Amino acid sequence: MANIKSAMKQAQLAEIRRRRNNAIRSRVKTSVRRLDEAIKAADLERATKALSQAFSQLDRAVTKGVIHKNEANRRKARLSLRLEGLKKKAVQA
Numbered sequence: 071m072a073n074i075k076s077a078m079k080q081a082q083l084a085e086i087r088r089r090r091n092n093a094i095r096s097r098v099k100t101s102v103r104r105l106d107e108a109i110k111a112a113d114l115e116r117a118t119k120a121l122s123q124a125f126s127q128l129d130r131a132v133t134k135g136v137i138h139k140n141e142a143n144r145r146k147a148r149l150s151l152r153l154e155g156l157k158k159k160a161v162q163a
Contacts, residue, residue, distance in 0.1 A: 094127075094136045101127040105149060109156050121153050 072078045101124040108117035128142040 090134070091136045094131050094134055098124075098127045098131050098137075102145075102149065105152075109152055112156065112159070114156060114160055117153055117156055121149060124149055 072081055101120065105117060105120035105124050108120045125146055128137070128146055131137045132139045132142045
């Protein structure tokens with residue numbers, strides 16, 4: 071543990087940030103997991119709503135500085151591709 075007052079304050083702030091970042095990351099993972107579940111269930115309506123929610127959570131994580139904007143954009147593109155695959159399967163069936 072730090073002995074200097076400013077170092078103690080920084081350690082407290084680091085802990086606060088760590089908890090906040092973990093909560094934000096957890097929300098992102100949950101929204102992506104819900105999208106995966108909807109895609110596996112082939113539920114197009116639920117998957118579309120879940121995609122919107124996942125995009126929102128990813129954008130929020132970017133504004134909070136938890137993930138980089140390019141990472142969020144890459145993940146959103148990949149999620150969109152998955153949903154497009156589900157739409158193609160629905161059209162073919």
